Amino acid sequence: MLKQFADWLVFDTIGLVPGTHSGEALNFFIYDTLKIFLLLTTIIFVVAIIRSSFPPERTKRMLSHKREYVGNVLAALLGIVTPFCSCSAVPLFIGFVESGVPLGVTFSFLISSPMVNEIALIMLWGLFGWKIALIYISTGLLVAIIGGIIIGKMKMEKYVQDYVWEMQVGKTEIVKQTFREKLEYARGYTFELLKKIWPYVVIGVGLGAFIHGYAPQDFLVRYAGRDNMFAVPLAVLVGVPLYSNAAGVIPIVHALMEKGMAIGTVLAFMMAVTALSLPEAIILKNVLKNRLLVVFFGTVAVAIICVGYLFNAIL
Amino acid sequence: MKIEVLGTGCAKCKNLYENVKKAVEESGKSAEIVKVEEIPKIMAYGVMSTPALVVDGKVVFSGKVASVAEISGVL
Structure with missing residues (x-):
């Protein structure tokens, strides 16, 4: 239905010709923008309701004194539903660590929570289809589980800032919410988030549409195709400073894939954008000594690069 | 009445502080509004997601920017 609307608007009403650069670009832009905003509004709302039932205080209780492996898996899964904003990373x-959540398990949560987020998923689902979105969730969870297990095995507790262990944490109260309050919260959350990300979405889709309409087919095959060994690490490196703009980055990546960027490279890039963020690193420096911070970022980066090579090899 | 706004100084915490000020003004009640930015003090309340709102030592909201109407409801 959206496709018909975009066709009608661009070709019948505005009068651009199908198959031309400008016609295809504008048609693509209108179709994608409408589709993405529709998906964003409905899914963010639903996710917000689900999330209001999983406050971090409850997640903490569920993870407290869990053994590794089981704990890592659970932490990665809870990372999807527990709301997380990098500004609350320190508390x-x-x-978590004060209530006896093992360090490795805490990291599984810290990796999964920003990476497997609803915006990235909606955009991937809407633009790339559910298969790619599903691959992204499952490999994202895997990266979080394995990354957390590795960090746990390295016994790095002494590289947590010393004051963290001495902190007196008050008894946590879970503020109960009625369903009405949850709906109210979800409405506010959706509105706030859309207000924040809409310019990125429009710019991202705009650039994507431009690439879709104007860039020659296969122009990226040589640089970002599966035969270029350096494409995956390079994509990860480029992804790091693009943090928090998943909404704007995904439409561009979608267009780049059409022009020959390999799927593993796409996944690695996406994961780097969401999971490796400089602002988060700066905030986490308050609780982690440099060595642990480097190990955390290094482990995640290596895991993401492996995902990239793996999917370039098998798909 | 003592109202504390817990948060390490992000934009959301400032928004919450402004909403609290408005809510208190509208209610006409006298209240002391304090910003709490030190991690140990925030942790002492057991709060894990900021911004959070504490009224007379009790956590009423955490992890969200409560609206003026919501704050008025707990004053």
């Missing part, structure tokens, strides 16, 4: 981290 969250302290709350």
Whole structure:
């Protein structure tokens, strides 16, 4: 239905010709923008309701004194549904380790929570289809589980800032919410998030549409195709400073894939954008000594690069 | 009445602080509004997601920017 609307608007009403650069670009832009905003509004709302039932305080209780492996898997899964904003990373981290959540399990949560987020999933689902979105979730969870297990095995507790262990954490109260309050919260959350990300979405889709309409087919095959060994690490490197703009980055990546970027490279790039963020690193420096911070970022980066090579090899 | 706004100084915490000020003004009640930015003090309340709102030592909201109407409801 959206496709018909975009066709009608661009070709019948505005009068651009199908198959031309400008016609295809504008048609693509209108179709994608409408589709993405529709998906964003409905899914963010639903996710917000689900999330209001999983406050971090409850997640902490579920993870407290869990053994590794089981704990890592559970933490990665809870990372999807527990709301997380990098500005609360410090109280969250302290709350976790203080209540006896093992360090490795805490990291599984810290990796999965920003990476497997609803915006990235909606955009991937809407633009790339559910198969790619599903691959992204499952490999994202795997990266979080394995990354957390590795960090746990390295016994790095002494590289957590010393004051964290001495912190007195008050008894946590879970503020109960009625369903009405949850709906209210979800409405506010959706509105706030859309207000924040809409310019990125429009710019991202605009650039994507431009690439779709104007860039020659296969122009990226040589640089970002599966035969270029350096494409995956390079994509990860480029992804790091693009943090928090998943909404704007995904439409561009979608267009780049059409022009020959390999799927593993696409996945690695996406994961780097969401999971490796400089602002988060700076915030986490408050609770982690440099060595642990480097190990955390290094482990995640290596895991993401492996995902990239793996999917370039098998798909 | 003592109202504390817990948060490490992000944009959301400032928004919550402004909403609290408005809510208190509208209610006409006298209340002391304090910003709490030190991690140990925030942790002492057991709060794990900021911003959070504490009224007379009790956590009423955490992890969200409560609206003026919502804040008025708990004053």
